[in-house]
Amino acid sequence: MKILFRSPQEKAVVVISALSTVTLICAAFFLVARRPNLGPEMKRLKLMSVHDRVIDVVTSWATAPSHPADTMQLEVVWSTSRHDLPFYPEAAQLLEQQMKDEFRDSKNAVMHYRDLKDPTQNPGGSVSTVADLVRLVRANYEPQ
C-alpha cells in the first residue's frame, strides 16, 4: 500500500508522530524491564513471617514513617503517604507490583490489585485492612 501525502509538512507530521509513538512504547518497556535483584536475600526472606514481609511491603509502598497496625485500612495508609496518586487503581497496581516482587518465589500470584476494596471504584473488593491483605497473601502464597 502506497501512502500519498499532500505536502512535505503533512509527511513530516506523520513521520514524527509515528516515531514518537514507537519511542514511547520502547521507553515503557525499558522501565518495565528494570527489576531489583535481591539474590542472596531470598533465603532470608523465606524465613521471615509472611505477616512481616507484607507489612514491610506496605510500609515501603506508602512510605509510611512506621509499620501500620493490622487494623489500619490500606486506603487510609495510602492517603497519609506523600504520594499524590489515586488509591484505586493506580496505587493498588503499584502495591500488586511490589508484592509480586517480594513474593516472586511463590507459584501463585499472592494478590491482585482488584482484591483491594475501594468504596467507589471497587466496592466488591475483599481486602480493606492490612490484616485482610496478610490473610489473602497467606492463602495464596505457595513457596517453590
Added chain:
Amino acid sequence: MKIMPQKHTLFFSLVLVVAVSPLLSAGDTPDCTPADYKIVTTSLVAVQCKEEVPGTTGTGHLTLSDNPIPIGTATIIPYPHARQWLIVSLLSSNGATELLLPGKKYRLPFTLSPSHRTPPTPATIDISVDSTILVSPLDSVGTQTRFEFVSHLGYRQGPGDFCTLQTENFDRRLRSLSARCKLDTPIPPTITAESLPRLAPSPESIGSLFVTLNNDKNTQEIPYAVPGLLDVFGNLVKIDTKGQIAPGKAPASKDAADYYLNFNHSAATGSKPAWTLYGKVAPSLGGLHAGFQFKPLATADVGQNQITGIKYADTIDFGASVSRIFEFNGLLQGLLVSPGVTYETDKEFDRHNLMATPDLKFYFAHLYNPQRRRSLQKFARELQIAQCTVQPPIPNCTPIPWTVENSKPALWGYVFDMHIGAELGGALKDTTVKASVGNATQLLPSYKIARFVPVVHSVIEFQRFSIDESLTGRYLGVTENTVFESKDHSLHLLKVQGWRAYSVLTGAYNLDPTGRFALTVSYKNGFSPPQFRRINVVQTGITFKY
C-alpha cells in the same frame, strides 16, 4: 525588648518537649498488649502482641483462670522473624509433662525485658484450650468460595489437598461439600521452642486451614467438621456452631469495571426536545502483565434531534488499551502510560476511522487532593488521638474505638491532572454519508489522521457539589475530511486542519454519599471528532458511575 524573654521561654520549652517526648512516649507504651495466641503443644504457646517485640525476653507464671496459685513457670523468648510474636515455654511446678489440658482455661501474667516502663508492668493473657474456630470468608462478596478456619489450637494433621467440609442443617443432618484444603503448618507432636520458628516461620499460620469449596453455595450453612483435621492433642476438630459460611451475594460490580452512564435531555425555544446518551464501558480484563492492565473500551456520545444550530458529538468508539502506572518522586508523582487502539465511528456507522491512541497521564505533586483523600487524612489524625498514639502523648489517655464512619468528611477537595496523547491512523475507506432528513448523500473520501491531543482535567469538590472541567485541545496535523449537514439538510464536504478544542464543564450534585448517582448539568463547547462540527449545548441529566 519585652518580647525577647518570651521568645527564649518558648524556645527552651520547645527544646524540652522535643528532648523529653521520646522518654514520655517510651514510658507510656506498654511492653506487650496481647492480641492473639497459638497453642503449639501442651507446654508451648506462641503469643502475639499488638506492639513489636523483637529481641525481648521475659518470664511469667501460669495459673488456672479461677485459681491464682501458680501451676507452672514460663520462659519467654522472641519469635525470630515475626516482630509481634513471642515464644512461651511452660514448665510444670509438679513435674507433670502435660500442662495445658483440653477444655481448661488458664491465665499467664508475664513481664518482658528490656521494658519500656519502670518498674516493668506485667502483661496478662487468658488462654482457653478449646476448639472454637472462627470462619472468615476470604474472597469478595461476589465469589464467596474460600474460607479460613482459624483456631487458637494448632492443627497436627490436615485432611490432605482434596477434602470434605461437613455442614449441619436445621434438622441436624450432615451434608458433605467437596473442597480443597491448604494446611501450611502441621504441628508435629514433638516440637521445641528452638525448632518452632523453622517449622512455622509465620506464627499466624498455626491453627489455620484454608478451605476452597468446589462449588459456590446458595444457602447459608453451619460448618460442622473437616474429616481428617486433627488438633495438637490428636483429637478430631469439631467446629463451634458460632461459625457460619454464607452464600455469595450478587456482585456489587462486575470485576473492577468502570461503567459510566449519563442520560440527558435538551430543550430550547422553538426546537423539538432532544436527548443525548453518554456511556462508557471499560472493564479491566485479566491480571497485570509486566505491570500492564488490558482494558477493552466502548464509549458512545450520541443523541436524537437537534436544537437549531447545535449538533451533538455523535461519536461512538470501540477499542482496547493497556495501561501501567509508573511512580516517581518530586514534582512528577506518577505517569500513567496507556497505548491503545480505537475504532471511531458515529451513530449512523457511516465513518470508519482506525487509530493508534498512545496517551500519557501526568500526576503532579500536591495536585491530587480529592475530598475522599482529605477526609481519610483527617480521619488518620483523629484516629491517632482516639487510639492514644499521637505524639506528644496525651497523659492518662484511654483508647476509644474510632472508625471512618465516625469521622466527619472534609468540606472540600480538588484534583488536577494532565494528559498528552496522540491519535494516529486514518479513515479506512471512502464512505457515503446520508442526511438525517431527506435523501441527500455525500461521498466522504478516506483520509489520514495524525492528531496531537493534550488534555487538562480538573475537579473541585465542595460538600456534595462538584465541578469537573475537561479541556481537550486537538491539533490535526494532516487535513481530515468531514461532511457538514446544513439547516436545509443538504450535505457539504469540508476539510479540517489545525487546532480544534473541546471543553466539557460539568456541575454535579451527588445524590448518595459515595457519589455513584448524581444530578448533572453539562456545558459542552467546541469541536469533537470525527465530525468536528461546532457543539455548544447545555445538558441536564442523571449520571451513574461505577
